[in-house]
Structure formats: C-alpha cells, structure tokens
Amino acid sequence: KAGVTQTPRYLIKTRGQQVTLSCSPISGHRSVSWYQQTPGQGLQFLFEYFSETQRNKGNFPGRFSGRQFSNSRSEMNVSTLELGDSALYLCASSLGQGAATNEKLFFGSGTQLSVL
Amino acid sequence: GENVEQHPSTLSVQEGDSAVIKCTYSDSASNYFPWYKQELGKRPQLIIDIRSNVGEKKDQRIAVTLNKTAKHFSLHITETQPEDSAVYFCAASFLISGSARQLTFGSGTQLTVLP
Numbered sequence: 001k002a003g004v005t006q007t008p009r010y011l012i013k014t015r016g017q018q019v020t021l022s023c024s025p026i027s028g029h030r031s032v033s034w035y036q037q038t039p040g041q042g043l044q045f046l047f048e049y050f051s052e053t054q055r056n057k058g059n060f061p062g063r064f065s066g067r068q069f070s071n072s073r074s075e076m077n078v079s080t081l082e083l084g085d086s087a088l089y090l091c092a093s094s095l096g097q098g099a100a101t102n103e104k105l106f107f108g109s110g111t112q113l114s115v116l
Numbered sequence: 117g118e119n120v121e122q123h124p125s126t127l128s129v130q131e132g133d134s135a136v137i138k139c140t141y142s143d144s145a146s147n148y149f150p151w152y153k154q155e156l157g158k159r160p161q162l163i164i165d166i167r168s169n170v171g172e173k174k175d176q177r178i179a180v181t182l183n184k185t186a187k188h189f190s191l192h193i194t195e196t197q198p199e200d201s202a203v204y205f206c207a208a209s210f211l212i213s214g215s216a217r218q219l220t221f222g223s224g225t226q227l228t229v230l231p
Contacts, residue, residue, distance in 0.1 A: 004159075035221070042122070042205060042223035043160070056218050090159070102148035102167070102209050102217070107159040 002027065004093050004108035012114045018079040021111045025072050025093030032074040033105065034066060037088040046089075049074055050097055078113075086115045118143045118210040122222025129196050130230050137225045139206035140188040148209035149182060149189045150219075155202045163204075164191070196229045203227070 005024040013019050025032050034046040045058035049068035066076040072093070078085055089112075092105035119142045129135045141149075150165035166173045166180045166189065173180050177196075182189040189208075193200055206222040 033219075040125070040223060043207075043221040045218060045220065048218070056212055056216055058218075104150070104162050104165070105152075105160075105219070107152075107161070109159050 004091060004106050006089075006091055006108035006111050008111060009109065010112050010114075012116065013081050014116050015081055015083060017081050018077065019081060019113060020075055020077045021089055021091075021113075023074045023076075023091035023093075023108060025074070025091075026106055029093035029095050029106070030072055031094045031097055031103070032068055032072065033092050033094075034074070034076050035090045035092065036060075037090055037110070038086075043090065046076065055097075081115045083115050086113060088112050118146075118208070118218070118220050120206060120208050120220050120222045122206050122225060124225060125223065126226045126228070128228045128230060131196060131198060133196055135191075135193045135196055135200070135227055135229075137191045137204055137206065137227070138188060139190070139208070139222050140186075141208040141210070141220075142187070143208070143210035144184075144187065145211045146187075146208040148217075148219075149180070150207050151180060151191050152205045152207065152221075153202045154205065154224075160205060193227075196227075198229050198231055201227060201229045 007022045031050045033048040035043040047057045063079045068074045088110045090110045092107045094103040122139045147168040152160040153163045154160040179192040203224045
C-alpha cells in the first residue's frame with residue numbers, strides 16, 4: 001500500500017506570492033491533518049479534514065487555508081507569503097476520524113517551503 | 117490553547133545506556149499520548165502510544181509511563197543503540213468541544229546515541 005504522498009517536495013517562493021501544497025492520503029484513509037514544522041518549534045497543528053469538512057483549525061492566520069476533496073486528497077494554500085512561513089509542511093492521514101478517535105497518524109515526507 | 121512541554125530539547129547518551137524524555141500537558145481531559153520518532157530527513161513515525169486508562173506500556177526496549185495526577189508522561193529507551201538517534205516528539209490529545217479533539221505536539225528532543 002502506498003504511503004502518504006506530498007507534492008511538491010521543495011518550493012521556493014518570494015514574499016507576497018501564494019502557494020498550494022498537495023497531499024494524497026493512504027488509500028482508504030479519510031482524515032487528513034496538516035502541520036508546520038520549524039526548528040525548535042516542533043509540529044504546529046494547522047487543520048484537520050474529515051469527509052471534506054474542516055473539523056478543527058490551529059492558531060494560524062487566515063492566510064492559511066485548506067480543503068479536502070471527495071477522494072480524501074487535500075490541499076493547503078498560503079496566500080501573501082511572509083518570510084516566517086518558511087518551514088516544512090507535513091500532512092498526515094488516518095483511517096477514520098483522526099484526532100477525534102485518537103488514531104495513529106501516517107505522515108508524508110513533507111513539502112519544504114522557502115520564502116525569499 | 118492547550119500546551120505540551122517537552123524536556124530536554126537535546127540529549128546525548130552512551131550506547132547501551134538508558135534515555136528518558138519527559139512531557140507535561142495542561143488539559144486534564146487529555147486521554148491519548150503518542151510518541152513519534154523522526155530520523156534525519158525522514159517522516160515522523162509512531163513508535164508507541166498510551167491511553168489515559170493505562171499507567172505504563174512497554175514494547176521491547178521502549179516504554180512509556182503516564183501520571184495523570186501530575187499530568188506528565190515519559191518515554192524510556194533502554195539499551196540505546198545508534199539507530200535510536202533521532203528527534204522524538206511527544207503529543208497529547210485534548211478536547212476542543214463536543215467530541216472534537218486536537219493532537220498537540222511537544223517541541224521535540226534530539227537524541228544522540230554516542231558509540
């Protein structure tokens with residue numbers, strides 16, 4: 001069974017631009033969550049989706065948004081990029097309802113975003 | 117929001133020694149505490165988890181203990197090996213509202229096992 005796939009692997013953008021990251025969960029997984037990873041800050045929760053609905057959102061500005069499609073694939077978008085948005089963005093999938101049922105997360109390899 | 121504090125941020129041990137990483141959480145309603153291991157350049161992977169109705173859980177050289185009263189939990193690795201070198205993240209699941217939960221991670225511990 002293929003793992004969680006994130007594309008692209010690397011992105012370089014300039015301040016003010018916008019970016020869209022993609023996440024394909026493991027086949028059959030219905031819940032997708034997104035995390036921002038920066039050195040020393042651990043994994044900061046962005047949002048979680050289940051059955052195309054955003055179940056929960058972390059403490060990030062409105063420039064960060066996401067969605068989930070009917071095939072459970074998810075995208076996150078960051079508009080008006082700032083230097084501080086440079087980070088590794090990880091998505092994770094789980095079989096059922098994710099955090100609501102305390103399930104194991106399967107992480108992708110992440111998208112490394114650099115904002116210049 | 118809810119908080120998970122993790123200590124130490126870096127830990128070096130000699131091969132064969134034990135390593136202990138500690139985390140504290142703020143929400144007394146938290147009921148699930150997983151630990152993820154992230155090797156350099158790789159994705160985080162679950163290594164062990166514990167639920168609030170259990171005080172201790174072991175899996176070979178790895179064990180996790182939970183003290184609900186004090187709101188802290190710890191990861192114990194015995195007989196450390198070089199392949200244990202990685203960043204370890206603790207996490208706690210806390211209640212948002214109704215049945216909605218969120219998994220909050222600690223800031224990570226870089227474990228280095230010295231040969």
